[in-house]
Amino acid sequence: MSYSFWHTKRSETKEYDICVIGGGISGCSTAYWLKKEDPSLKIAVIEKGEIAAGATGRNAGFVTSGSVEHFNRLVTLHGKDKAYEIWKFSEDNLALIKQEFGDQEAEIDFVQNGTFSLASDNREMGELNETAKLMSSFDIPVEVLNEGDIEKRLNAKNFVGGIKYETDAEVNPVKLTQKMVDSSGVDFFPHHEVDSYEEGADGVTIFTQHTTFKCEMLVLATNAYLPLLSSYFDDKIFATKGQILVTEPIEKCMEAPCYAHFVLDYFRQLPTGHLLIGGFRQLEKETQVGYSDHTSQVIQDALADFIGKHLPKFKDLKIINRWGGIMGFSSDGQVFVGSMPGNSRVFFLGGFTAHGIGLAFHTGKALVDLIYGRPVPDFISARRFN
Ligand SMILES: Cc1cc2nc3c(=O)[nH]c(=O)nc-3n(C[C@H](O)[C@H](O)[C@H](O)COP(=O)(O)OP(=O)(O)OC[C@H]3O[C@@H](n4cnc5c(N)ncnc54)[C@H](O)[C@@H]3O)c2cc1C
Structure with missing residues (x-):
């Protein structure tokens, strides 16, 4: 957003x-x-809306290890050792959340009971079997399930099989983010949209409508919205919309959250009993890219059809909430941390590619390592784009 001369009064x-x-x-x-x-x-x-107004307050709350693809594809793409390194980075994210907030699990609705990845055809099941084998070779705990197990434990139908990542978790993403602010003692400025910033020899100046901020160092953490602050990100991050619906609450009927269809679709039962279903961004590739978080008929219909096909017991539940959120996909699917070209005081992180809850706490820590001159893994360094 930009502000006109007539509306701008930076008195502070x-x-x-x-x-x-x-x-x-x-x-x-x-x-x-x-x-x-x-x-x-x-x-x-400095936040333009309220806390977690962007994707963080609009996601499904899966704290999953890995990345946007099944582990076998990560191995094909990067080789076994690097794939494991990438996996381990997200496992450590979960370990860090537990280390810092483990004594407050109930307050952030954190539950560690694993997540499932379900296959609706034999081709995907083949990949999941391969994934399970590879993961076992690294001693990553994983369980293989058949159609009957899935029906019994998840009340879900029309899946040929699946795997369970035993150590994954789920959380209320807004409560988790609020906890970080409350427990750190940083000053949080909601409803302050940054119009622009300027870097000078003695620091950085940041302009919002009514307030100017001056600082020694700036961190850009707007993920999907990074290209709106600097064209440096135009070829590094791409805004992608995800959509969700939530039904009225029912008694507990699912063991843990589930991904389906190559991690594109997902569902879980919230601690309150509500069912949450999301995904199908693949149906509207062209029109879904952008910054509007409105829902669309075509994806909301697909989510409702998903209930009919895979969760038929629940097809008549009333849908009580529908929303969209804007994710930042990086050009290679991995997160990045870095600083702007030159000897800049402006640092950044982003590219969470639909997995920020499973990655961002560790990535934020890695950015602090970078700021303090400590090494960060090559696969998250923005230098890989140079
Ligand atoms: C529907 C959906 C489901 C998802 N499900 C999961 C999941 O289950 N598990 C998972 O790991 N990930 C999931 N994700 C992805 C996850 O939500 C994101 O990766 C993560 O929230 C990114 O966090 P962030 O802080 O980098 O970005 P954001 O949460 O988008 O935060 C960026 C913030 O910057 C603010 N901002 C932007 N421009 C400005 C400006 N000019 N001035 C001031 N403030 C500004 C925005 O308002 C926003 O609050 C999902 C995303 C969506 C949309």
Whole structure:
């Protein structure tokens, strides 16, 4: 967003050591780890809406390991060792969440009971079997299921089989993000949309409609919205819409959250009993790309059909909520941390490619490593784009 001369009145200037633009999980994670690194730092998180207004407050809350594809495809793409390194990075994300907030699990609705990946045809089941074999070779706990197991444990039909990642978890993503802010003592500025920033020799100046922020260092954590702040990101991150619907609550009927159809579709039962169904972004590739979070008939119909086909017991449940959210997909499917070209004071992270809850807490920590001159893994360094 830009502000006209007539509407702009910057009457106030605030000074900070570090400002973070973006109050989603990646911005709040970075602020959290920065404050942990040096409690004396004065840190501001500047957010255009409320906390977790973007994808972070609009997702399904799966805390899954891995990336946007089945592990066997990660191995084909990167080789076994690197695929494991990528996997391990997300496993460590979960371990870090438990380390920092494990004593407050109930407050953030954190449950670690695994997640399922279900195959609706034999081709996908072949890939899941291969995935299970590869994962076992790394001692990653995984269970293979048949059609009957799935019906019994998940009340789901028309899947030929699946696998269970035993160590995955689920969470309320808004409560988790709020917890990071509350427990770190950073200053959070909701409803402050950044119009632009300028980097000078003595620091960075950030402009919102009514407030100017001055700081020594800036972190850009707006993920899908990064290209709106700098054209540097035009070829690195792509806005992609995801949609969800939620039904009225019912008694507990599912063991744990599930992915289906090559991780494109997903469903889970929330602790409140509501069923959440999401996915089908593949149906509207062209029109779904952009920054509008409106829902569309074609995808909402597909989500309802999914219930009819795979969760037929629940097909008559009332749908009580529908929404969309904008994700940032990186050009190679992996996250990135870096600084702007030159000897810049502007750092960034992003590219969570539909897996920010499973990746961003660790990525924020890695960005703090980069800021403090410590090494970060090659596969998350933005240098790979140079
Ligand atoms: C429907 C859906 C389902 C998903 N399901 C899962 C899941 O189950 N598990 C999982 O791991 N991931 C999931 N994801 C992906 C996950 O939500 C994202 O990867 C993650 O939230 C990214 O976090 P972020 O903080 O980087 O971005 P965001 O949460 O988008 O945060 C960016 C923030 O920047 C703010 N902002 C943007 N521009 C400005 C500006 N100019 N000034 C100030 N503030 C600005 C935005 O308002 C926003 O709050 C899903 C996403 C969607 C949409």
